[in-house]
Amino acid sequence: MAYAVGVAIGLLLAGPASDRYGRKTVLLPTPFFAACASLLIAFGQHSSTLMTTGRLCSGLAVGIAMTAGGAWIKELSTAPYDPFAVATSGAKRAAMALTVGFALGPAAAGFTAQFLPFEGQLPYLLHIVLSLLITPFMLALPETRVSSHRHEKGGVKKDLSIPSMKNPRFYGVVVPMAPWVFGAGFTAYAIIPPHVAHLTSYPVAFTALIALVTLGSGFGIQQFGPTIAAASRRRGPIAAMSSAVVGMGLAMTVVIYPSIILTVLCCVALGFAYGLCAYVGLAESQKIARPADMAGLVGLFYCLTYVGMLFPALLTKLSSVFSYPVMLGFGACVALATLGLVSVTAKRY
Template structure:
C-alpha cells in the first residue's frame, strides 16, 4: 500500500522535472538584464548596442519559438526540450568570455534566446500535457498554464536578482553569474530524463510537411486575434519598461546602480509571480474578467512609468514596478491560459509559440526608445506607450464579450 502511495505522489510531481529545466533556462536568459547597467558602466559598447542585445535575444527567442513548437508537436516534447539547457549553457559561456567582444556577447544572447524559446513552447506544452488526469488524477484544467508561467517567471526573477548582487559586490562581475547558471544547469539537467513523453503520436510523426505545421490554423481564431494578440506584447513590454528603461533613467540617482536594477527586476517579476498564484481564481468562468484586468494593470503601470520619467525618484519607481509586474504576470498567465484553451492538441506547442512571439515583441521597446531618444524624450515615448495600452484595453474590453 505504501509503495502505491509513493508511486502516486511521484506521478503527481512528474511535471516538476520539466518545470526545473524551464526555470534554469529562464534564469540564464534573464540574468543578463541587470548587467545592462554594468556593461554601460564599462564603456566597451555603445548604449544602442547594449539595448540591441535585447533585440538579439528576442530574435533568438522567436527562432526557438517558431521552430520548437512545430518540431515538438511532430517529434515529441523530450526531443526538443533536452537540447535547450545545453544551448543555454553555451549562451552563458559565450557571454562570459565575450565581456569586451561584441560578436561573442551578441551570439551568446542569440543562443540564450533560442533556448528560452524552446522551453517556452515545448516545455510549456509538456507541462500542460502532464497536468491531465492520465498523469495526475484530479488535476485542475488551469494547472498547466499556471505551472508553466510560474516556472518561467521564477527563473526570470531569480536569475537577474542573483546576477545583479554578484556583479555589484563580488569578484568577476562579468563572469560569475554565468558560471553559477552553468553549474545550476548541470545539476538539474539529469532530472529531465525522468519525465515521460506525452506526445504519444510522436513515434508515428505527423502527416504533412514541417512547413504545414508552422502554419498553425488556430492562430486565426477570432478570440486569439482580438483578445490574446492585444494582450501578448505587454507581457514583456511592461516587464522591460520596468527593468530595462527605468533603471537607465535612475542610474545616476542611486549608489549601487547594478544592485538597484536587480532589485527592480526582482520586484517586477516577483509581483508577477505572486499574482500568477491567483490566476485561475481571477479567470474563473468569466470570459471577460482576466483579459480586462490584465490590461487595466498595464495602463496603470505605463501611466506610472510616465510619471517617474517626469519626476524621477528611486522609491516611486519601485511602486510603479509593482504595477508593471502585475501587468506582466496577468498578461503572461491570462494569455497562456487563453491560448491553451483555444489550441487543439495538434496545435498546442505551435500556438503557444505564436503567443510567446507576441509576448517577446515587447522586448524591442528599449532599443526603439534609445534610438528615438535622439529626437523624442522618454516622457513622450512612454506616454505613447500608455496610449497604446489604453487602446488595447478598449479592444480587449469590446472583443472579449463578442468572441
C-alpha cells in the same frame, strides 16, 4: 540581434517540432545550449564571434524552453500525470515558471556582479552549473506526446502550420495583449532604472532589485490568475490591461518626479500587467489550440510577447526627438486603447 534570432528560431520551430516528435525529445538539448551560451559569453567578451554565437545559443535555449517546455508543463498538469491538477494548472504553472526564471536570473546576476569578484564570468559559470544540474530531473520525467502524431503524413509545411491561429478569440484578444507581457516588464527594468539610479549608491544592485520587484509582483498575481479569469471571459483581459494602464501612468510620473517609493509602486503595477498578460494569454492560447498544434500556437503567442521588447529600444531611439514623459504618456494611451479593444472583443468572441 543574435539573441532575438535565436529566440525566434526556438519559438517558431521548437513548438511545431515538439507537437510531432515529442516534448521531451525536443527539450532535452536545451540545458546544453544554455550552458554553451553562458560559456561563450563568459569568455568571449573580447570576441564578437564568440559573443554572437553565445547570444544565439542563449536565445535558442530560451525559445525551446518557452514553447516545448510550456506545452510539456501543460500536459504534465493533466491526468494521469497529475490527477490533482485542475484545468487551469497547466497555464498557471507555465506562466509561473517563466516568471521565476526571468526574475531570479537578472536579480542573481545583478547582485553577483555588484558584490562578488569576477563579475564578468561568475554569473555565467553559476548558470552553467545550474543548467547541467537540471538534466537528470528532465530525464526522469515522462514523455507526454506519444500518440500516432509521429506517423502523421505531411512535411515541414504541415508541421509549421497552426490552424488554431485563425480562431477569432486568438487574434481579437490574445494578439493585442501579447506585446504588453514584455512591454510592461521591460519598461520597468530597462526604462525606469536610469532615471532613478542617482537616488542610490548601488545602481547595479538596485536595477536587479527593480527586476525582482517587477517579476516578483508578476509571480504573485499569477497565483490568482485562474480566480481572476474564472468569473467571466472578459475579466482576465480587462484586469491585465488595466494594470498596464496604471503602470504606464506611474512610469510617466517616475521620470518626471524620481522617487524610490513611486518606482516601487510603478514596478508592482507593471509586474501585475506582465504577470496577468502572460497568464491570460497563455491560458487562452492553450484553451484555443488543438492538441496537434498547441505548442505551435503557444510559440506564436510568445513571439508576439517579444514584440514588447522593442518598446525600450524604440523609446531610446526617439529620445532625441521626444521626451520620456511624452513617450511614456503615449504608451499609457496605447494601453488604454488596448484595454478598450479587448473589453469588446473578449465579450464578442
